[in-house]
Amino acid sequence: xxxxxxxDGKMVRVEKGAxxxxxARKLGISIPTLCHHEALKPYxxxxxxxxxxxxxGRTRLVTSCNYPSxxxxxxxxxxxxxxxxxxxxxxxxxxxxxxxPALQEMGRRMGISAARFRLQxxxxxxxxxxxxxxxxELVGAQAIALGERGIEKKVATPFNSPTTACIxxxxxxxxxxxxxxxxxxxxxEMVLRTTGHTLEKCMNNYQCxxxxxxxxxxxxxxxxxxxxxRER
Amino acid sequence: MTNxxxxxxxxRIRLDAVRDAAGKRKAKYRHIVRVCxxxxxxxxxxxxxxxxxxxxxxxxxxxxxLIQPTGCHGFCEFGPVMVVExxxxxxxxxxxADVPEIVSETLIDGNPVKRLLWTDPDSGRxxxxxxxxxFYHRQQKLVxxxxxxxxxxxxxxxLAEGGYRALEKALFEMRPQEVIEQVESSGLRGRGGGGxxxxxxxxxxxxxxxxxxxxxANGDEGDPGAFMDRCLMEGDPHSILEGMIIGAYAxxxxxxxxxxxxxxxxAVEHLSIAIGQAEQHGLLGEEILGSQFNFTVSINRxxxxxxxxxxxxxxxxxxxxxxxxxxxxxxTVESGLWGRPSNLNNVETWANVPLIINExxxxxxxxxxxxxxxxKIFSVVGKVNNPGLVEVPMGxxxxxxxxxxxxxxxxxxxxxxxxxxxxxxxxLPASRLDMSVDFDLLSDAGSMMGSGGMIVMDERTxxxxxxxxxxxxxxxxxxxxxxxxxxGLAQMNEILTGICKGQAHEQDIDTLQELALFMRDAxxxxxxxxxxxxxxxxxxxxxxEYEACASASVGRTRCG
Numbered sequence: 001x002x003x004x005x006x007x008d009g010k011m012v013r014v015e016k017g018a019x020x021x022x023x024a025r026k027l028g029i030s031i032p033t034l035c036h037h038e039a040l041k042p043y044x045x046x047x048x049x050x051x052x053x054x055x056x057g058r059t060r061l062v063t064s065c066n067y068p069s070x071x072x073x074x075x076x077x078x079x080x081x082x083x084x085x086x087x088x089x090x091x092x093x094x095x096x097x098x099x100x101p102a103l104q105e106m107g108r109r110m111g112i113s114a115a116r117f118r119l120q121x122x123x124x125x126x127x128x129x130x131x132x133x134x135x136x137e138l139v140g141a142q143a144i145a146l147g148e149r150g151i152e153k154k155v156a157t158p159f160n161s162p163t164t165a166c167i168x169x170x171x172x173x174x175x176x177x178x179x180x181x182x183x184x185x186x187x188x189e190m191v192l193r194t195t196g197h198t199l200e201k202c203m204n205n206y207q208c209x210x211x212x213x214x215x216x217x218x219x220x221x222x223x224x225x226x227x228x229x230r231e232r
Numbered sequence: 233m234t235n236x237x238x239x240x241x242x243x244r245i246r247l248d249a250v251r252d253a254a255g256k257r258k259a260k261y262r263h264i265v266r267v268c269x270x271x272x273x274x275x276x277x278x279x280x281x282x283x284x285x286x287x288x289x290x291x292x293x294x295x296x297x298l299i300q301p302t303g304c305h306g307f308c309e310f311g312p313v314m315v316v317e318x319x320x321x322x323x324x325x326x327x328x329a330d331v332p333e334i335v336s337e338t339l340i341d342g343n344p345v346k347r348l349l350w351t352d353p354d355s356g357r358x359x360x361x362x363x364x365x366x367f368y369h370r371q372q373k374l375v376x377x378x379x380x381x382x383x384x385x386x387x388x389x390x391l392a393e394g395g396y397r398a399l400e401k402a403l404f405e406m407r408p409q410e411v412i413e414q415v416e417s418s419g420l421r422g423r424g425g426g427g428x429x430x431x432x433x434x435x436x437x438x439x440x441x442x443x444x445x446x447x448x449a450n451g452d453e454g455d456p457g458a459f460m461d462r463c464l465m466e467g468d469p470h471s472i473l474e475g476m477i478i479g480a481y482a483x484x485x486x487x488x489x490x491x492x493x494x495x496x497x498x499a500v501e502h503l504s505i506a507i508g509q510a511e512q513h514g515l516l517g518e519e520i521l522g523s524q525f526n527f528t529v530s531i532n533r534x535x536x537x538x539x540x541x542x543x544x545x546x547x548x549x550x551x552x553x554x555x556x557x558x559x560x561x562x563x564t565v566e567s568g569l570w571g572r573p574s575n576l577n578n579v580e581t582w583a584n585v586p587l588i589i590n591e592x593x594x595x596x597x598x599x600x601x602x603x604x605x606x607x608k609i610f611s612v613v614g615k616v617n618n619p620g621l622v623e624v625p626m627g628x629x630x631x632x633x634x635x636x637x638x639x640x641x642x643x644x645x646x647x648x649x650x651x652x653x654x655x656x657x658x659x660l661p662a663s664r665l666d667m668s669v670d671f672d673l674l675s676d677a678g679s680m681m682g683s684g685g686m687i688v689m690d691e692r693t694x695x696x697x698x699x700x701x702x703x704x705x706x707x708x709x710x711x712x713x714x715x716x717x718x719x720g721l722a723q724m725n726e727i728l729t730g731i732c733k734g735q736a737h738e739q740d741i742d743t744l745q746e747l748a749l750f751m752r753d754a755x756x757x758x759x760x761x762x763x764x765x766x767x768x769x770x771x772x773x774x775x776x777e778y779e780a781c782a783s784a785s786v787g788r789t790r791c792g
Contacts, residue, residue, distance in 0.1 A: 084750070089750075093719060096719055117726070141397065145554075150712040
């Protein structure tokens with residue numbers, strides 16, 4: 001069933017329940033995000049994609065990546081409240097990862113110059129969870145996960161132990177927006193730079209039925225990784 | 233008469249027989265000695281129970297005395313507490329060494345042991361009965377009324393007190409919609425913090441599409457200083473189960489989950505016993521009381537994450553996933569546990585349900601304020617003379633709770649602020665003492681009802697340091713999924729620590745406020761959205777303390 005909604009004054013018709021961010025993209029309105037990927041389920045963690053929605057006379061900030069479209073919904077993607085929220089989100093993210101080019105570029109576009117917040121570290125992981133979700137939802141390997149909680153949260157292998165679940169496909173590396181999760185070939189093994197763990201490659205050399213099915217995917221991914229590395 | 237109703241009748245006759253037998257068994261005893269053996273365990277009440285058994289055996293009166301371990305009486309300051317029937321003498325600060333005297337003086341001679349009675353600090357007079365102590369005067373114990381009077385491990389006790397009558401009424405005299413209508417018109421609002429109308433939630437869940445639905449009881453109470461839910465789970469577990477069964481019948485659910493934090497081993501134990509007993513008596517399982525309604529309940533123990541008290545994180549945890557919240561744009565009553573319609577209520581909410589069904593919605597509506605009906609249990613702790621658990625009608629003022637019931641501020645100190653609602657709540661100053669406890673009034677004042685924690689502070693507490701404490705608590709409890717909560721809390725902590733140490737810049741207080749408002753609007757779940765409340769409320773009422781700390785030189789602040 002199609003629904004009509006109003007985004008920045010423009011009408012758009014989308015399937016009921018479609019994410020607002022997708023409806024906006026249909027209109028050519030770009031909304032920044034760091035944790036959303038069209039191949040993955042919405043996650044709603046980076047909060048950069050916030051927009052204002054008005055429903056029943058009440059206006060509030062919601063994340064457009066997982067807010068379902070509904071008939072008559074009014075959306076504004078560029079209001080003072082939206083800009084303020086995105087800006088602060090980015091400011092505290094930059095305090096966490098000051099050296100990540102993707103964040104710096106986004107910051108330049110939003111006009112963030114001086115750092116207001118104390119640096120929390122110098123890492124590259126923004127905890128968008130894309131790698132973990134790609135490994136789970138696309139590859140089905142579940143070789144990596146988010147461990148710990150709060151400010152200690154990190155991408156890790158289960159129980160921080162070497163894992164045999166990794167098939168070395170490189171999806172995580174490919175999807176990472178900050179270049180944080182790099183796989184380093186070491187001899188015949190792969191090392192996950194983020195955690196320093198050796199990811200044992202498939203003991204069956206990708207010969208099982210499940211991998212045959214995904215063979216093209218694995219090859220494409222490997223090629224993409226090679227390109228990705230060359231670009232840097 | 234159809235076969236089905238014959239089954240029902242038989243089941244109900246059997247239940248009444250259990251009630252009768254339990255009542256008669258109790259009537260045989262000359263004395264009943266009730267000892268709080270849940271909260272008071274922390275002061276070795278188990279040893280009192282053992283000593284009582286030994287002493288009555290030694291005096292050969294074991295057939296005349298029923299020794300009954302009960303749940304919490306609420307008057308924790310006076311614990312371990314004991315009530316000796318039939319006189320009703322109320323003893324406190326009892327130790328095992330007092331037992332021989334209690335047995336000879338009270339059980340055999342019928343006299344009170346004066347030194348164990350509560351003494352009025354004003355008049356110096358001893359008070360014989362529990363109800364005559366001012367601590368109980370303004371209380372209205374409804375939900376927690378059985379906690380101090382029944383043995384929580386005995387379903388017979390619960391049945392003898394009229395337990396499971398509400399379930400019978402709901403199952404056999406009401407249609408599910410009628411149950412929902414009654415709960416709706418009672419005005420009951422969720423006791424876990426949000427205060428959402430319970431009946432409306434049930435109705436949405438009943439109307440949601442799907443054959444499989446779940447009901448969930450949230451017993452993951454984790455606010456510092458809060459133990460209301462603990463008291464109910466430990467002291468009257470059947471009331472929660474009865475509420476859940478009635479709710480499941482109304483909603484059309486056949487499976488329920490009790491999510492209890494594992495730090496409450498006694499709650500887990502008593503609930504497990506209660507579930508086993510309810511199953512034995514045909515109150516859980518297939519064809520409950522001979523009806524066609526099936527319902528089972530299982531316990532899930534929380535592994536110690538505060539965030540799992542948030543409904544969607546709790547559901548993730550139940551599913552075996554990480555305890556991370558999910559977006560609630562589609563409500564959990566439509567898509568909750570395993571994507572199915574799920575109705576989650578706090579344990580205190582569930583325990584209110586049998587009361588409403590038994591006494592009727594009008595009775596319930598007559599208690600409380602316009603927007604908040606019924607009673608609320610609070611755990612009053614901190615710098616009060618009588619810390620403990622109190623149940624008061626909604627609309628009672630903070631002053632009544634803290635000064636009349638709580639006995640005022642500890643000697644030599646003055647009231648400064650009361651923190652309500654736990655880490656999601658806020659601090660209210662003396663100027664708000666005459667405010668009534670009410671969901672909406674508390675929110676308007678910048679705090680919240682929360683689950684009912686109430687921490688009283690005197691003038692020695694630095695409010696900036698207090699805000700820093702709560703932010704510190706939340707840093708270790710934030711799941712870390714969304715940026716505003718994870719990074720925002722860390723940055724707030726930096727600023728607060730700077731202010732406390734006298735290393736702050738002028739604009740830091742404004743930045744703190746900006747961050748707090750941002751987190752409130754941009755965080756993913758209730759934890760992050762309410763996490764800045766301790767900061768916002770102290771900024772609102774005690775801004776001068778922030779300014780004084782910020783302008784002090786290094787090492788000169790009160791909280792350093």
